[in-house]
Every structure is written in structure tokens, then in C-alpha cells.
Amino acid sequence: DQQVKQNSPSLSVQEGRISILNCDYTNSMFDYFLWYKKYPAEGPTFLISISSIKDKNEDGRFTVFLNKSAKHLSLHIVPSQPGDSAVYFCAASAGDMRFGAGTRLTVKP
Amino acid sequence: NAGVTQTPKFRVLKTGQSMTLLCAQDMNHEYMYWYRQDPGMGLRLIHYSVGEGTTAKGEVPDGYNVSRLKKQNFLLGLESAAPSQTSVYFCASSRGGNGYGYTFGSGTRLTVV
Numbered sequence: 001d002q003q004v005k006q007n008s009p010s011l012s013v014q015e016g017r018i019s020i021l022n023c024d025y026t027n028s029m030f031d032y033f034l035w036y037k038k039y040p041a042e043g044p045t046f047l048i049s050i051s052s053i054k055d056k057n058e059d060g061r062f063t064v065f066l067n068k069s070a071k072h073l074s075l076h077i078v079p080s081q082p083g084d085s086a087v088y089f090c091a092a093s094a095g096d097m098r099f100g101a102g103t104r105l106t107v108k109p
Numbered sequence: 110n111a112g113v114t115q116t117p118k119f120r121v122l123k124t125g126q127s128m129t130l131l132c133a134q135d136m137n138h139e140y141m142y143w144y145r146q147d148p149g150m151g152l153r154l155i156h157y158s159v160g161e162g163t164t165a166k167g168e169v170p171d172g173y174n175v176s177r178l179k180k181q182n183f184l185l186g187l188e189s190a191a192p193s194q195t196s197v198y199f200c201a202s203s204r205g206g207n208g209y210g211y212t213f214g215s216g217t218r219l220t221v222v
Contacts, residue, residue: 046212096167097142099152
């Protein structure tokens, strides 16, 4: 019963271009959505979040968009940099937090 | 500025053995969590605690027990390890519930043979 789904296991993007990572959820009770970034042999680190009452939140090169009617959120990274290469986890919270399976982003120089 | 510290980092157990994973945080966070990460499954919540002396079950609690005797520590126990418990275990803490980003430890890689 995966309530948070990231259907793309991997994504490859050229440096300087936009990276778009997608996430779908099924539980309409989720009221906070977050993105985490994970490098190998490290724990995930919090990147950006959005409340269900908003449809966009921006932090520097990172923007998260929320479409509640479609139960879909996305993370945009512009411009992408090689240091952004990592696994990105989408998460949703309605008390405790549920995570997607992750998308491995590779940014090529 | 340690954040969340997990010990040990690696461990190999034989089936049926027991062990305890220790998580310590120095940020005075109320909430603490144990997750396991398996390929293709993402992070799944095992148990969590909303304060000293409290614990609650997550998505996959079977085969695990936890204790939060001190605010800064959250222990995860495996009473009788099984190969299905081979995984990477992450501890996390947060200031509150909804909307607060979690601070994760660097993980414990456990192999049960």
C-alpha cells in the first residue's frame, strides 16, 4: 500500500537545464509534502516543503509545485548542476511521514 | 554540531540473534523515528516517538521493539533477527510533527545471514 509513488526510478539531465522530478500520492489527508535529497552512504537531507494550502514554494534553484486535484507534486531544479546528482525522495505527512521509492537524478557536465 | 548519530554503522547478524540499534540526537527534538530503506521501496516507518516515554507503531513494526527512556535517545531492538530484516536503517528526529523537516542519521547497514 504505497501511498506516495515516484514512478521514475532515474532521470538524466544536462548541466544548466531544468530537472523535473515527479511524485503522486493517494491519501487526501496528507497536508504537508516534502522533498529530501540523499547522497550515497549518507542519510536523506531535507530540501524543501509545501503545505497543502499552497500550490507553489520556491527556494533558490528549487521550486515545488502541488496540484491537489491531481494528487501530484513536482520538484523543479533550475539550473541543474552536477552537485545535484543524488537520489530524491518525495514525502507526504498527515501525522507520520510516508516516502516514495526515490528518483536517482544524474546531472551530466 | 553532531545532529543525529547512529551506532553501529554496519553489523552482520546470524538468524535468531538479537541486537539494539542506538540513535542519539543533540537538537532537543521531541519527535524521533526509525525507518528502513529497501531497494524499490523507499523509506518505510517502523516505529516513532512523539516525546520521552512514548512510542507508536509505524507501517512495518513487526519484529521490532523500541524504547525512548531519554529524550535524546531512541533505541531499536531486534529480538530474533530474520533475513527479511536485512536493510539499511535510518533514524530521524524533528522539532514537531507535520511540516517540519526531519534530520536523519547516516544509517546502519544490517545484514542477517
